[in-house]
């Protein structure tokens with residue numbers, strides 16, 4: 001039972017993180033491989049604030065959100081001014097930098113040793129009694145994130161994001177500041193990812209930098225792609241699928257050490273199969289790489 | 302209304318536009334013609350902020366817009382269409398029009414759903430204006446080529462522009478559709494909108510224009526009444542090679 005709860009909690013956390021990446025990557029076409037960095041910033045913020053300053057969990061989360069949004073804004077500002085092809089490289093660089101800081105600033109982050117003993121969250125001063133209760137918390141926050149994003153993508157704002165993904169030159173000609181919209185999608189996505197990070201930190205009660213590597217970023221992106229770019233339900237389904245996959249491998253009797261390696265290969269194979277046979281993912285409407293190159297330039301010769 | 306003064310744009314040695322000056326009036330249709338590669342589209346792209354001129358000045362309603370980003374130019378009241386069709390194919394026809402409302406409004410304004418119903422009605426009117434009412438809910442990508450050109454016009458109108466720049470609006474469109482589009486251009490002119498239209502279909506452009514500007518080799522070689530321009534020997538030469 002505990003084992004099942006654990007998987008459900010992890011699915012919930014990854015659903016939040018994947019949905020948050022779907023806003024910039026899936027809906028807007030802004031591919032980022034820095035999402036684990038934002039997720040990590042959220043986790044470390046909650047861990048450090050609760051452990052070193054005794055700040056309650058429900059205050060740590062919003063602090064993480066604000067801090068992450070600010071950092072995302074600072075990196076989006078210069079990188080969105082470069083050409084699209086460079087954007088993904090900028091996020092890659094940022095991801096590497098964040099990992100190095102987490103790994104090397106030992107006095108602050110604990111370095112490779114990580115941060116143990118992160119206090120359990122409490123609601124109104126009462127610690128959450130069980131994994132079941134924590135799952136309810138994750139589910140409640142997950143639903144809130146879903147509803148928030150769902151509202152966003154069905155507003156005029158969301159319509160503009162979807163249009164940017166297809167043809168930003170056209171959207172500019174209709175009087176929309178495309179850079180500002182991309183920035184907003186990126187910052188909101190990063191901020192929401194930090195919520196997933198905060199939940200992860202208090203749930204596992206121990207974090208270290210290996211959870212927030214570029215591989216993790218790519219794993220989150222895989223959830224978005226396999227679940228379906230531009231579909232929030234797809235991100236939840238993708239999280240359920242990819243998180244439970246290694247458990248299924250273990251279930252069919254593969255030894256742990258083998259399962260861990262097979263897992264990585266399987267993710268890669270799945271991604272390739274998805275690109276080949278179902279580029280729109282499980283639930284998406286759009287192929288992931290929907291914008292043809294020529295739509296990015298006003299050639300019109 | 303639109304004033305272009307000595308505008309130049311060269312791309313790595315290609316003299317796309319050189320020292321072009323002209324003014325475009327409101328409430329009139331101005332045709333812009335010239336052989337392929339004359340620099341017409343490049344001139345549009347400079348007016349609309351997609352290219353920054355190497356030199357020269359562009360003013361709109363006595364406000365300088367040289368080098369302003371495209372969205373700001375659109376917000377200032379200049380709508381445009383593209384030589385290559387541009388629509389959002391996955392969004393419905395109606396949603397394409399809805400995209401164009403409130404040019405230049407802040408991002409925060411777009412988070413509110415407040416005026417959606419009103420805008421939806423207005424978008425329906427604009428689709429009716431171009432005759433696409435029955436296609437409102439279809440993805441724009443399902444429309445025919447000519448219908449997408451009409452949709453582009455509806456999007457432009459949703460911007461509520463004072464000036465419209467149209468890049469080959471009837472190219473590749475059948476006769477019936479051409480008549481329809483030319484009719485729409487006249488309607489918009491009669492409402493006081495200035496229309497600057499690039500067109501290769503000489504018959505169409507002669508018929509619809511109040512004034513004609515001819516470009517060749519990046520320069521303006523003639524500017525005047527269509528009948529007058531037609532007689533101009535330099536123009537005849539440029540066209541006949």
Ligand SMILES: Nc1ncnc2c1ncn2[C@@H]1O[C@H](COP(=O)(O)OP(=O)(O)O)[C@@H](O)[C@H]1O
Nearest residue numbers: 300301312315317337338339340341342343344
């Ligand atoms: N973005 C660009 N980069 C390089 N050369 C360009 C670019 N845009 C246009 N040109 C060149 O400038 C010249 C004028 O092109 P254009 O303005 O499209 O002509 P027109 O629309 O009158 O046919 C052409 O020789 C074209 O190849």
Ligand SMILES: [Mg+2]
Nearest residue numbers: 300301342384
């Ligand atoms: Mg052209």
